[in-house]
Amino acid sequence: MQMEVxxxxxxxxxxxxxxxxxxxxxxxxxxxxWRPTTLQKYLEKQGVRGHPYKPLFGDLKENNRxxxxxxxxxMDLSHRIVPRIFPYxxxxxxxxxxxxxxxxxxxxxxxxxxxxxxxEILSNKYGHFEKPTPDQLIKLLALGLAAEQGEKWARHRRxxxxxxxxxxxxxxxxxxxxxxxxxxxxxxxxxxEEEHGEIDVLPELQNLTADVISRTAFGSSLExxxxxxxxxxxxxxxxxxxxxxxxxxxxxxxPTKKNIRRKKIDKKVRGILKGIxxxxxxxxxxxxxxxxxxxxxxxxxxxxxxxKNRMTMEDVVEECKLxxxxxxxxxxxxxxxxxxxxxxxxxWQERARDEVLQLVGSSTPPTLDQLSHLKIVNMILHEVLRLxxxxxxxxxxxxxxxxxGGLDFPPGIQLALPTIIIHxxxxxxxxxxxxxxxxxxxxxVSNAAKHPLAFFPFGWGPRTCIGQNFALxxxxxxxxxxxxxxxxxxxxxxTHAPYAQITMQPQHxxxxxxxxx
Numbered sequence: 001m002q003m004e005v006x007x008x009x010x011x012x013x014x015x016x017x018x019x020x021x022x023x024x025x026x027x028x029x030x031x032x033x034w035r036p037t038t039l040q041k042y043l044e045k046q047g048v049r050g051h052p053y054k055p056l057f058g059d060l061k062e063n064n065r066x067x068x069x070x071x072x073x074x075m076d077l078s079h080r081i082v083p084r085i086f087p088y089x090x091x092x093x094x095x096x097x098x099x100x101x102x103x104x105x106x107x108x109x110x111x112x113x114x115x116x117x118x119x120e121i122l123s124n125k126y127g128h129f130e131k132p133t134p135d136q137l138i139k140l141l142a143l144g145l146a147a148e149q150g151e152k153w154a155r156h157r158r159x160x161x162x163x164x165x166x167x168x169x170x171x172x173x174x175x176x177x178x179x180x181x182x183x184x185x186x187x188x189x190x191x192x193e194e195e196h197g198e199i200d201v202l203p204e205l206q207n208l209t210a211d212v213i214s215r216t217a218f219g220s221s222l223e224x225x226x227x228x229x230x231x232x233x234x235x236x237x238x239x240x241x242x243x244x245x246x247x248x249x250x251x252x253x254x255p256t257k258k259n260i261r262r263k264k265i266d267k268k269v270r271g272i273l274k275g276i277x278x279x280x281x282x283x284x285x286x287x288x289x290x291x292x293x294x295x296x297x298x299x300x301x302x303x304x305x306x307x308k309n310r311m312t313m314e315d316v317v318e319e320c321k322l323x324x325x326x327x328x329x330x331x332x333x334x335x336x337x338x339x340x341x342x343x344x345x346x347x348w349q350e351r352a353r354d355e356v357l358q359l360v361g362s363s364t365p366p367t368l369d370q371l372s373h374l375k376i377v378n379m380i381l382h383e384v385l386r387l388x389x390x391x392x393x394x395x396x397x398x399x400x401x402x403x404x405g406g407l408d409f410p411p412g413i414q415l416a417l418p419t420i421i422i423h424x425x426x427x428x429x430x431x432x433x434x435x436x437x438x439x440x441x442x443x444x445v446s447n448a449a450k451h452p453l454a455f456f457p458f459g460w461g462p463r464t465c466i467g468q469n470f471a472l473x474x475x476x477x478x479x480x481x482x483x484x485x486x487x488x489x490x491x492x493x494x495t496h497a498p499y500a501q502i503t504m505q506p507q508h509x510x511x512x513x514x515x516x517x
Contacts, residue, residue, distance in 0.1 A: 031106060032056060039108050039410065043101050046407050048110060050092065050101030058103025063088040071499065071507070077344060077490075079387045080434045081498045082424050086392070089418050099407070102416075109414045113421050115428065115451040117405035121396050121415055122453075122461035128402040131463075132395055132414060155309055157466070160319065163297035164466050169473055170368050171292050175215040176474055177365035180481045183208045187486065187514060195516040198491050202510045205335045205478075209328035212474055217294040217323045218276055228272055232325050235265045236502050273320045274313065294323060325502075330390035331471045333503045335478055336510050337388040338381060343490040343512055345436055352376050353483045362484055362517075371476045377483075379438035381475055382445060385457040386423045387436065390503045393418050394459060419456060420504075428454040486514045 036053045043049075051059055066087040075084055082090050089111055092100050098114040112118055121129050130149050148156055162168065183204065191197035210229045238258060280295055284303075298319065302311050311319070342349040355376045360366045366374070394417040398409045409415075426433045428449045429440070446452045458465035465471075482488075491511035499507035 036103065036106065036108065040101065042410065048099055048101050048407065049096045053103055056105065058105050059088070060105055066091065075496055077496045079436060082421055085420055085498060085500045085504060086418055090421060093421060107414055109416050111416050111418065113418060113425065114405065115422065115453040118417050118422065119453045120404045121417065122459065124461060128398055128400045129396040129415070130399055132397040156311060156315065159301050159305065159311060160298055160466060162301045163294045164470060166469060168292065168297060169470055172216045173368060176212055176477045179208055179211040179215060180365070180478050184481055184485050188516060191514050191516055196513060198511055198513050200509045200511045201339050202336050202506060206328065206332040208478060209332040209474065213323060213327040217327060219293040219296070228269055228324050231265045231269050235262065238262055240501055269321060270317055273317050277313065277316055277320065295320065327467060329503050331474050333390050333505060334381065334384060334471070334475050336506065338384045338479060339488060339512055340490065340506065340510055341384055341436055342380070343488055346489065348380060348438060349487065352380055356480050356483045360480060366477060366480045368473070371473065374476065374480065377476060377479060379441040381472065382441045383436060383438040386455055388498065388504055389419045389423055389457040391457060391459060392420050392500055392504055422454060425454065485517055487517060488512050488514050
């Protein structure tokens with residue numbers, strides 16, 4: 001009898017194990033083969049074509065191969081940079097059309113360069129297109145408003161908005177101009193008595209925008225925030241390195257040397273920021289706070305909400321991380337590429353300088369009213385943003401089945417909107433799309449191309465970058481003051497090598513020869 005019971009138990013155990021193994025095998029088979037091939041056939045029937053699905057890796061190997069091949073080749077001093085930045089994406093668009101299918105591992109990625117569909121996705125009319133859940137490593141760099149979803153995003157946006165009102169930004173002009181003045185004085189010392197000299201403007205402009213965000217966001221100077229910037233730059237480099245390697249589930253949680261370093265950096269940054277936030281809150285509580293920096297404005301706005309709807313300390317820390325990183329990175333790259341481009345196009349540099357000297361003068365910093373009348377400067381900055389956009393790629397994900405642009409997208413599809421490819425599209429900008437022609441913006445942004453959404457350097461729709469006006473005011477002030485004091489051209493040592501990091505950077509720096517005026 002006992003033997004019969006034991007045999008039955010053994011049989012039940014064997015059946016259970018067999019069922020479990022079968023269930024796991026089915027799950028793996030579904031994830032690795034059935035779902036991807038079914039999705040591919042579903043999209044192909046609607047005209048969305050792409051490479052045949054390759055199990056596990058998808059198109060990652062080809063993407064990495066083309067990227068490494070592109071950056072290994074020298075390029076001429078032109079603005080035909082898309083094949084170097086996104087070689088895989090541009091090849092897919094050329095081969096399969098403006099809406100095509102790619103596979104990043106197991107993730108179905110629909111590349112969208114058709115502006116009307118881009119508009120529909122970014123408008124998020126029905127709330128079905130959201131940002132993908134951030135990778136664990138991205139969380140270590142910066143989240144904040146850029147990563148929030150739904151009601152939490154709407155609540156945080158309402159709290160942060162007052163800090164970025166134009167009237168508040170006008171009050172920050174003295175900090176903008178003081179940072180620029182100190183950089184100009186440093187450059188004048190560097191060029192010395194010969195009144196000309198070579199400077200790599202990339203680190204210089206990174207320090208400038210870091211100083212601006214330190215003063216305007218936290219009421220402190222660059223020295224106070226320098227440690228945070230250095231840590232975040234290291235974190236960004238580690239993130240890019242990981243993003244270009246094949247993703248193994250769970251590997252980023254293992255105690256490897258680089259994983260330990262990433263967590264250590266995050267802990268240090270959080271500790272520094274919590275100290276800054278606590279001191280600011282203490283000043284507000286004691287009535288000694290009389291500044292108008294972004295953090296103080298955010299904290300005061302946060303207090304107008306009841307406890308349930310307030311941002312937590314962790315929320316504020318994430319917003320500060322985003323202030324520090326996004327607040328200086330995009331503007332420093334815009335200014336760097338503007339100086340490179342104006343070095344290559346001296347006629348436009350002279351036209352901009354003549355406008356500045358006529359409307360602003362040769363010595364005093366510009367007022368915000370004067371900035372609004374600098375039409376040529378404005379056209380130049382927009383054309384640089386078109387050719388060298390700070391946001392290279394916007395990604396959204398479908399959370400429900402939805403029809404957009406006449407196409408049915410099932411849930412779980414990621415949609416990649418490559419800003420730079422759309423900004424360089426001949427069909428939208430004409431045969432001179434890859435040339436520097438600021439005059440295309442002479443009648444405003446909406447009339448520059450054949451479709452109003454051919455240009456969206458700061459995103460578009462409800463999730464347009466909240467710091468757009470901040471960045472443009474800072475860039476206009478800096479460029480105006482540089483033009484007042486220097487003429488400049490590219491150094492013979494300059495190598496034109498745009499390189500896709502978090503933003504687009506000159507891979508080998510930006511050495512420029514300055515001539516004191």
